[in-house]
Amino acid sequence: xxxxxxxxxxxxxxxxxxxxxxxxxxxxxxxxxxxxxxxxxxxxxxxxxxxxxxxxxxxxxxxxxxxxxxxxxxxxxxxxxxxxxxxxxxxxxxxxxxxxxxxxxxxxxxxxxxxxxxxxxxxxxxxxxxxxxxxxxxxxxxxxxxxxxxxxxxxxxxxxxxxxxxxxxxxxxxxxxxxxxxxxxxxxxxxxxxxxxxxxxxxxxxxxxxxxxxxxxxxxxxxxxxxxxxxxxxxxxxxxxxxxxxxxxxxxxxxxxxxxxxxxxxxxxxxxxxxxxxxxxxxxxxxxxxxxxxxxxxxxxxxxxxxxxxxxxx
Amino acid sequence: xxxxxxxxxxxxxxxxxxxxxxxxxxxxxxxxxxxxxxxxxxxxxxxxxxxxxxxxxxxxxxxxxxxxxxxxxxxxxxxxxxxxxxxxxxxxxxxxxxxxxxxxxxxxxxxxxxxxxxxxxxxxxxxxxxxxxxxxxxxxxxxxxxxxxxxxxxxxxxxxxxxxxxxxxxxxxxxxxxxxxxxxxxxxxxxxxxxxxxxxxxxxxxxxxxxxxxxxxxxxxxxxxxxxxxxxxxxxxxxxxxxxxxxxxxxxxxxxxxxxxxxxxxxxxxxxxxxxxxxxxxxxxxxxxxxxxxxxxxxxxxxxxxxxxxxxxx
Numbered sequence: 001x002x003x004x005x006x007x008x009x010x011x012x013x014x015x016x017x018x019x020x021x022x023x024x025x026x027x028x029x030x031x032x033x034x035x036x037x038x039x040x041x042x043x044x045x046x047x048x049x050x051x052x053x054x055x056x057x058x059x060x061x062x063x064x065x066x067x068x069x070x071x072x073x074x075x076x077x078x079x080x081x082x083x084x085x086x087x088x089x090x091x092x093x094x095x096x097x098x099x100x101x102x103x104x105x106x107x108x109x110x111x112x113x114x115x116x117x118x119x120x121x122x123x124x125x126x127x128x129x130x131x132x133x134x135x136x137x138x139x140x141x142x143x144x145x146x147x148x149x150x151x152x153x154x155x156x157x158x159x160x161x162x163x164x165x166x167x168x169x170x171x172x173x174x175x176x177x178x179x180x181x182x183x184x185x186x187x188x189x190x191x192x193x194x195x196x197x198x199x200x201x202x203x204x205x206x207x208x209x210x211x212x213x214x215x216x217x218x219x220x221x222x223x224x225x226x227x228x229x230x231x232x233x234x235x236x237x238x239x240x241x242x243x244x245x246x247x248x249x250x251x252x253x254x255x256x257x258x259x260x261x262x263x264x265x266x267x268x269x270x271x272x273x274x275x276x277x278x279x280x281x282x283x284x285x286x287x288x289x290x291x292x293x294x295x296x297x298x299x300x301x302x303x304x305x306x307x308x309x310x311x312x313x314x
Numbered sequence: 315x316x317x318x319x320x321x322x323x324x325x326x327x328x329x330x331x332x333x334x335x336x337x338x339x340x341x342x343x344x345x346x347x348x349x350x351x352x353x354x355x356x357x358x359x360x361x362x363x364x365x366x367x368x369x370x371x372x373x374x375x376x377x378x379x380x381x382x383x384x385x386x387x388x389x390x391x392x393x394x395x396x397x398x399x400x401x402x403x404x405x406x407x408x409x410x411x412x413x414x415x416x417x418x419x420x421x422x423x424x425x426x427x428x429x430x431x432x433x434x435x436x437x438x439x440x441x442x443x444x445x446x447x448x449x450x451x452x453x454x455x456x457x458x459x460x461x462x463x464x465x466x467x468x469x470x471x472x473x474x475x476x477x478x479x480x481x482x483x484x485x486x487x488x489x490x491x492x493x494x495x496x497x498x499x500x501x502x503x504x505x506x507x508x509x510x511x512x513x514x515x516x517x518x519x520x521x522x523x524x525x526x527x528x529x530x531x532x533x534x535x536x537x538x539x540x541x542x543x544x545x546x547x548x549x550x551x552x553x554x555x556x557x558x559x560x561x562x563x564x565x566x567x568x569x570x571x572x573x574x575x576x577x578x579x580x581x582x583x584x585x586x587x588x589x590x591x592x593x594x595x596x597x598x599x600x601x602x603x604x605x606x607x608x609x610x611x612x613x614x615x616x617x618x619x620x621x622x623x624x625x626x627x628x
Contacts, residue, residue, distance in 0.1 A: 150553030170550060200550055210551035213543065218555035220595050221535060223614045228584075228591035229527065232620040236484060236514055237524035239464030241532035243625055244558050249618040253611035260599045260607065270542075271596050275589070277542035281534050282585050285574045293574065297567035300537045304563040306546040311557050 004118035011036050011190050013049045017092030019077065019107060021056035021065060024124055024152060025098030026161025029054060031194035033070050034163045053088050055081070061158035086114040094120045094190065100255055101125035101262060105134045108144075115142045120183050122147045126211065127263040128174060128204035138176040143183035148172040148207065149196065150215075154250035166195035173201045212266035219256055220271060222249040318432035325350050325504050327363045331406030333391065333421060335370035335379060338438055338466060339412030340475025343368060345508035347384050348477045367402050369395070375472035400428040408434045408504065414569055415439040415576060419448045422458075429456045434497050436461045440525065441577040442488060442518035452490040457497035462486040462521065463510065464529075468564035480509035487515045526580035533570055534585060536563040 016032055018025045029052055037050040052070065055077040056062060062074040075084040089095065089111060097104050104123045108131075115121055120143045125131055131146050138144045150170040153160070171191045175184050188199050202210075225242070226249040235242060260267055284293035330346050332339045343366055351364040366384065369391040370376060376388040389398040403409060403425060411418050418437045422445075429435055434457045439445055445460050452458045464484040467474070485505045489498050502513050516524075539556070540563040549556060574581055598607035 150551070152553065169554075170552060172551065198550060207551075210548055213548055214552040214556045218539070218559050220592070220599075221539065221559065222555075223611060224588060224591040224595055225532070225535065226614045226618045226621070227594070227610065228587040229617065229621070230587075232617055233624050234524055234527055235621045235624040236512060237464070237486065237521075238484060238528040238625060239466065240483075241536075241562050242528045244561055245532050245535065246618055246621075247558055248555050249614050250622075251611050251615050253608045253615060256611055257604050257608040261602045261604060264599055264602065268596065268600055271592070271599075273542040273544075274538060275592070277538040278534070278585070278589070280541070281538055282582065285534075285578055285585075286582055288575045288578065290571050290575060294567045294571040296541065297537060297565050297570055300540045300563050301565050301567060303543065303546055304540045304560055307540070307543070307549045307560075308564075310547050310549040311552060 004116075011050070011186065011193065012038070014093040015051045015053065015091055017088060017095040018052065018054040018071070018098060019056070019095065020098035020103075021054045021058075021061050021071075021158050021161075022098065023156055023158070023161050024149070025054070025056065025096060026061070026065065026070075026158035027151075027163060027165050028096055028098065028149070028194065029065065029070050030161055030163035031166055032190070035194045036190060053092060055085055055088060056158075058158070064158060085111070089114045090116050092116055092119060094187070095122070097121070097123040099123075101127060101130060101258055105130055108139070109134065112139045113141075115139075117141050118183075119143065120145060120187050122187065124149055126215065126259045128207050130262055132174075132204045138178065143180050143187075144176070145179055145184060145187055146174040146204070147187070147191075148174070148211070149191070154248060156252060164195070166191075168197050169195065170198040170200060171196040172207055173199065174204050174207055175201065208263050209266050212263050213270050216256075216260060216263060216267045217270040217274060219248055219251060220260070220267070221274070222246045223251060225249070318430075325364070325500065325507065326352070328407040329365045329367065329405055331402060331409040332366065332368040332385070332412060333370070333409065334412035334417075335368045335372075335375050335385075335472050335475075336412065337470055337472070337475050338463070339368070339370065339410060340375070340379065340384075340472035341465075341477060341479050342410055342412065342463070342508065343379065343384050344475055344477035345480055346504070349508045350504060367406060369399055369402060370472075372472070378472060399425070403428045404430050406430055406433060408501070409436070411435070411437040413437075415441060415444060415572055419444055422453070423448065426453045427455075429453075431455050432497075433457065434459060434501050436501065438463055440529065440573045442521050444576055446488075446518045452492065457494050457501075458490070459493055459498060459501055460488040460518070461501070461505075462488070462525070463505070468562060468566075470566060478509070480505075482511050483509065484512040484514060485510040486521055487513065488518050488521055489515065522577050523580050526577050527584045530570075530574060530577060530581045531584040531588060533562055533565060534574070534581070535588070536560045537565060539563070 018029050033052060051072045054062060054065060054071045054074045057077050059076050065071045066074060075081045075088060097107060099107060104125050122145050124147060128146055151165045222245055226246050284296060332343050347366060365386040368376060368379060368385045368388045371391050373390050379385045380388060389395045389402060411421060413421060418439050436459050438461060442460055465479045536559055540560050598610060
């Protein structure tokens with residue numbers, strides 16, 4: 001029997017692997033169970049051969065996922081279980097590494113020889129510089145395709161995972177030059193099936209530059225806005241604006257510390273551009289230059305309306 | 315017959331007046347029709363004596379409001395109709411002036427003697443300095459109670475008005491020292507009936523200081539963020555954060571130019587506080603001071619979680 005992963009087969013017959021089963025890993029596993037494999041609750045219609053295996057640090061998350069019919073088998077992610085993890089990786093056709101960025105690189109360096117030949121292996125780190133510095137030419141023998149699902153929420157852990165958070169969202173794929181086209185197409189097809197509608201293929205430098213703006217800069221601004229509030233009851237005077245601007249300030253501090261610092265150069269440049277725009281508006285207000293201020297705001301409205309065309313409806 | 319407005323009566327028997335029937339005036343008129351007066355569509359249950367009169371510049375809005383059963387009678391707001399407007403104001407127990415701030419003051423100065431004796435008259439300007447400078451002691455013979463419904467959306471005009479935008483929102487009341495308690499209670503009761511759940515009584519200086527933070531600063535930040543974007547297609551790389559932070563950048567430029575400039579001192583002070591917090595975060599990132607950065611973000615998360623307790627669920 002040929003042990004190489006085959007993507008010409010139906011996606012519902014593949015074996016999926018998750019390393020990390022928190023909010024993102026959990027949500028993706030649930031979505032694959034629901035939208036690609038059949039739902040175990042509906043036994044009558046269950047004829048797909050596909051499976052989901054998972055490993056993560058927290059055994060309780062794995063137990064919950066198993067009892068909910070999301071995963072078929074698991075092992076706890078720790079140094080005692082290296083052999084079980086190796087065995088699990090060797091059986092998976094498509095592996096999602098959903099760990100914090102540094103742990104992702106460590107895991108990949110340690111396990112790069114343990115994946116099933118020809119399998120698709122992806123990771124979801126929010127900054128790609130470190131990944132591409134560690135693996136400038138991919139990983140031998142497999143289809144290593146870094147990616148970035150542009151979804152999530154301010155919660156943490158498998159308990160909050162939700163199979164529906166990917167609907168109408170953007171997925172960014174970062175294949176290598178020599179990435180197998182068929183493997184990339186299968187990966188994209190799977191991500192479409194779980195809800196992503198806007199699939200973008202780009203390189204890591206573009207990714208880190210754009211993401212520093214749409215994601216990291218926004219998190220810095222939201223955090224600064226909460227930080228500068230005089231008191232924590234000011235929201236009694238709120239009408240929704242402050243709430244919207246600071247939702248993402250319910251931030252996972254260690255994760256975002258790592259993301260901000262690992263994309264420092266891009267992020268600082270965006271912060272400084274933002275400061276220039278803020279300064280322009282501040283001076284127009286300070287000098288009561290109503291004509292220029294109104295022109296700036298009109299242009300802002302127009303730009304935001306154009307941008308809305310590139311946002312998916314949710 | 316005593317012609318003075320009486321608030322001991324049921325709110326469903328009062329005559330309501332609207333000056334300005336755009337997004338806010340229209341939404342409030344619709345909400346009063348639905349939640350205080352009975353719905354005209356349901357003729358069988360229509361036994362309240364209450365009425366709604368309106369004047370606004372756009373005749374089409376008035377015609378639409380009348381044909382939809384929202385208002386009972388109207389006149390167009392222009393200089394040819396001064397006598398009709400005077401007659402209308404003389405019949406209303408509770409008048410909502412829903413014009414831009416400057417027009418509000420002009421209208422009040424011109425019509426202050428035309429209101430029904432003892433009636434409640436309110437306005438909804440986003441900055442109160444100008445109102446309280448023009449009327450430092452209120453308006454003789456009536457209960458003039460400035461207010462601020464903390465609701466709305468980025469759209470404009472009666473066509474987009476919606477009776478449900480006030481559910482669970484904050485309403486700020488700015489009575490004068492000598493405001494009649496019974497009149498204030500009736501006004502609050504009416505606002506509760508149309509959906510507001512958090513009713514705050516404060517003075518205009520506190521209002522302008524807090525609103526400069528929760529509303530105006532947020533609009534400046536959202537506008538600066540759109541202004542500094544390199545291109546209008548960057549949102550293809552978005553995951554929701556940029557969208558959330560810039561929804562309010564679909565800004566009504568002339569209105570916000572006026573609001574920003576009329577609350578300049580408070581707003582500039584808040585912008586500068588925000589810049590300090592942003593600078594602190596920028597330097598922690600620049601120097602990769604991970605310990606301090608993580609501590610700042612942890613504190614931000616904690617503060618935002620406390621703030622959430624003072625936000626109403628929507």
